[in-house]
Amino acid sequence: MTLSDLLPSPLLTVLAFVAVIGPLVFIHELGHYLVARWCGVKAEVFSIGFGPELVGWNDRRGTRWRIAALPLGGYVKFMGDMNAASQTDTSWLTLPPEERAQSFPAKPLWQKAAIVAAGPAINLIFAVLLLGGLATVRGExxxxxxxxxxxxxxxxxxxxxxxxxxxxxxxxxxxxxxxxxxxxxxxxxxxxxxxxxxxxxxxxxxxxxxxxxxxxxxxxxxxxxxxxxxxxxxxxxxKVSVIEAPLVGYRHAVQITVSALDGMGQIITGRRSVKELGGPLKIADISGQAAAMGPESFIFLMALISINLGFINLLPIPMLDGGHLLFYGIEAIQRRPVSARVQDFAYRSGLALLLTMMIMVTFNDLGSFGLWKSLSGLIG
The missing domain is CATH 2.30.42.10 (PDZ domain)
Known part of the structure; x- marks a missing residue:
């Protein structure tokens, strides 16, 4: 048997990637959506993926549910948001009183922070449940x-x-x-x-x-x-009982998070190469491998990515949930919102940083597949 016989087919890789990323993005955005509804905020758009809409429908509350062409994330656009990054649209102040009351910017600071934090939180909770479920099946x-x-x-x-x-x-x-x-x-x-x-x-x-x-x-x-x-x-x-499973899952999630922080710290300090950072292509590749190895490996990978998704979104980078929470923290301290000019500059900088990181990890992914070595051989 050769290595090529063990590798998952391209179709399995694509299906496994969608089966991992799709539910995790949905769960993340669902956290934002449910807490927003609890706080009385109207969601105008709930999108899985970015770009052109593939499938969409409107519910009775007026929310547009859509599945888009690029399944690398998602967003919930609330009333009062200017765009998918949740930048405030100043025109919310001109809305009728009933609609203005349902706008995201009209809500108290603690409610806005709760809505933003709910996405990463539900990813971490979901990972705990997955890891706890695995422990009940196979033991610890x-x-x-x-x-x-x-x-x-x-x-x-x-x-x-x-x-x-x-x-x-x-x-x-x-x-x-x-x-x-x-x-x-x-x-x-x-x-x-x-x-x-x-x-x-x-x-x-x-x-x-x-x-x-x-x-x-x-x-x-x-x-x-x-x-x-x-x-x-x-x-x-x-054996791990169903009652004990959440505690065991939490313990394993903490261990994975600590390992992730260790790895990130080593990359920042130069003790590990940035080439070890992977992006969507690598996640797709590993998803296919995990699916080929069986359901337990696939579920563990889903838990691992869910933890990483929650952790990454909590980083204090504008455009991410952590960036919004940073602004809310500053607002709570200085008793007034961060100026629109500063926010706009921060969002642009955050977008540039995220695009740079995306290009870098994609470059790493292609290198891990041997593309650059093959090209250098052709050139040589």
Missing amino acids: PVSEPVIGRIAAGSAAQAAGLQPGDRIVSIMGRSIDSFGDISNIVSLRPGEVLPYVVERDGRTFARDIAAGTRIETDRFGNIYRLGQLGVASNMVTWR
Whole structure:
């Protein structure tokens, strides 16, 4: 069997991408919509995707529901909004009193902030439910952070660790299970990290640099991972009840979020290459791979992307939800809205930043597919 036999078909890749992004965008925008309705704000447009409308209809409240050609996001345009970015249309002040009362700009600051925050919040809640559901189906691995075996020539052996040692913390983060070790170390190949280890009832500190493992998955993707070189003697799987599932899902979501923040911090500080950032094409590729691996992998990927979608939208960048929340925070402090001129400049800058990032990650995606190497070979 060759690698090409394992790769998902283009049709499966496209369908899997739509099956991941479509529901997550809908859920995100639904969060905005439902809280807005609760606050008495009228939604004029609910759009999944951007660009030309493919399918659309009007409901009895006058909201235009539409599915657009470019499924890379979505928006809810409320009464009083000038555009999909929710910039305020000053003409809302000229509306009749009843309509003006249903406009987004007319609402108290806390309601506007709640409407904006609801999108990322519901993405995070949805991820918790997905991860909790997975835990109820397959159980949860349980292993004490006690070293059972040490690989010869590994970073752990070089640091003098021994079987029976208990890893108490890494980088000041408490280690509660063996999986916590991998979550931290795998993201930091070659980095010197501070450990606290317990041996025979006594604790000691040690700085250890993890080794590097190059891993290639069944689809040919190559990963550079940190490796301590230790293994657990016993891993058991415990059943997770439906009642406990949200708590387990929340714990796993926090672990994924911390890992995402770690990765972002490493890219910002230059410890990881910006080439590791992926965009829509890479998400589509991974979606197809996850679908080919089975429903559990696909659901886990959906949870992962939902967390990232919620997190990215909370970044304080104008055009994103986090940018709106930043403006509301400034307004709450200075007791007056940020000037229209400053907002307009910020939105333009935010749009330029987002477009630049989109171009960069698309460039990375095409590079990961080998396009640039192929072109250089043709030119050479």
